[in-house]
Amino acid sequence: MEYKRSSALFVEAQKVIPGGVNSPVRAFKGVGGTPIFIKEAKGAYLSDEDGNQFIDYINSWGPMILGHAYEPVVNAVIEKTKKGTSFGTPTALETEIAQLAVSMVPNIDMIRFVNSGTEACMSAIRLARGYTKRDKIVKFSGCYHGHSDSFLIAAGSGLSTFGVPNSPGVTQGTAKDTLLAQYNDADNVRDLFEANKDEIAAVIIEPVAGNMGCIPPKDGFLEALRQICTENKALLIFDEVMTGFRLAKGGAQEVFGIKADIVCFGKVIGGGLPVGAFAAREEIMSHLAPLGPVYQAGTLSGNPLAMAAGYEMLKALNNDLEIYTRLEEKTAYLEKGIKEVLKGKVPFTINRLGSMISVFFAENPVYDFETAKAADNPYFKTFFHSLLNHGVYIAPSSYETWFLTDALTYEDLDKTIEAIAKVEF
Known part of the structure; x- marks a missing residue:
């Protein structure tokens, strides 16, 4: 060629x-x-x-x-564009897609829409820290959760492609609050909790890794993470930006039967337009502004074009399991x-x-x-x-x-x- x-x-x-x-x-x-x-x-x-x-x-x-x-998504975006691309105000469609997403995914009561998977994961970490009143997080070598500073520590995907384990511009103060674990090694995670008693707010993981190639979890690994987090009063965050609505309508939580505390979405939920979301039980989401003190905002969050595309996509998946x-x-x-x-x-x-x-x-x-x-x-x-x-x-x-x-x-x-x-x- x-x-x-x-x-x-x-x-x-x-x-x-x-x-x-x-x-x-x-x-x-x-x-x-x-x-x-x-x-x-x-x-x-x-x-x-x-x-x-x-x-x-x-x-x-x-x-x-x-x-x-995909024609229904394209048509929905065209029709919505004719009525305006962004208002910076609430719209009925945001509630409709939120209700649909909550009905499809287990163990979530409320969802907040953002503009990318990066933003979803970044916001989930802030929410976890605010909820637990702890600073440290555990992430896994090779897992990529977007380009927020907290995540650019031994990340996979593009950083690995370039052979750069850490990005210049990430401060030492930020890096010290990110603890690295080995994927599929629950004992390694237990050791980190033992060494950082009552300091870890959350464990964030791609339940099926996609940023170091496709790497499924070993039998019992996700179950062990759930137990470790519960025992240590830390939150388990599933980054389902890739797996959400792709592996099943309820994502990895449904496939593996594991209840995460916070779930991050992107990719499929926007039907190809820039969108992300994070979701959890009401007791956790109620800490988010304007209900609670943990601040997160975005002018284009829930914009009508992304919501129109996402609603048609999720509806199609929900109607054709x-x-x-x-x-x-x-x-x-x-x-x-x-x-x-x-x-x-x-x-x-x-x-x-x-x-x-x-x-x-x-x-x-x-x-x-x-x-x-x-x-x-x-x-x-x-x-x-x-x-x-x-x-x-x-x-x-x-x-x-x-x-x-x-x-x-x-x-x-x-x-x-x-x-x-x-x-x-």
Whole structure:
């Protein structure tokens, strides 16, 4: 494939945008080469500025669970735009989508909408600290919860792609209140609580990691975190920005039967528009302004366009729960096909849960950040560019999960498997 137009656009972009991109992982630094510029998308396909078409496994990093340009969402946004894009006042639609979300997700009574997953996680941490009157939090190496200062300590995703475990600009004072644990290691978390008695406000985790590739929790791990938090009167925060409304209508809480104290959402809930949310039981949410002293605000929070898109998306998922079965079956089909064509060619292991899947080029199982780093190697770079040249677009980083969409057909999956079979390592 040729990428002349994309290459020219990237040159121009670098003159006025740092690195030529507005989010670092898009720059292809982790895989080399020049990023492609997308012109439009429909269903399971992307089309770039050079006229190339790709089967899409990024899906805007997760939200396009029903495919790009899903007609009910598009129509809802168009109609709402005609009536104004933002008012900075309450609207009836905010209550309607809040009622729908609360009805779909277990263990939440109230929800506050914000503008991104980063903002949701940042606000959840502030709420947890205000509620417990403690300062420290526990996060896991390789988990990414957005670019708020508290989270840029051994984060996954883009930071790992660039090999930068900590970002300049994060103060030592902020860093000292973030305690690092190893994913899938409950004993490590217990040790942190023992060493920081009555100081930890919350544990925040991606219940299924997606920012060091797809890494599911080991059996008993999430249950252990729930017990540890309960025993120490700390809050358990599930960052379901990726998993919320994707793994099931009730997200990871439903899948694993674990009750989190605060849940963060993004991605799917906005139908592709910028939106996030955090939710909890009433006793916790009542500490949030204007009911309580913990302040959080946003002029564009709950804006009518994002609410219109999110409402149509959640309504569609709530009315068609078979989508989760279809996605599970398609992802299992893809996993089986990949294993068949890669067997004997190169060391690999595949992690999958629901419609999230990752191919790691490592001989050993991948279950935490350290084992994920072993799979960041030249095999992945070869794999990525070969797939791109055969019309399959996966994330340009070994630290990102693939997301499947219901718009994918089995013909698309077969084409993907055929493209993988053609990779020459």
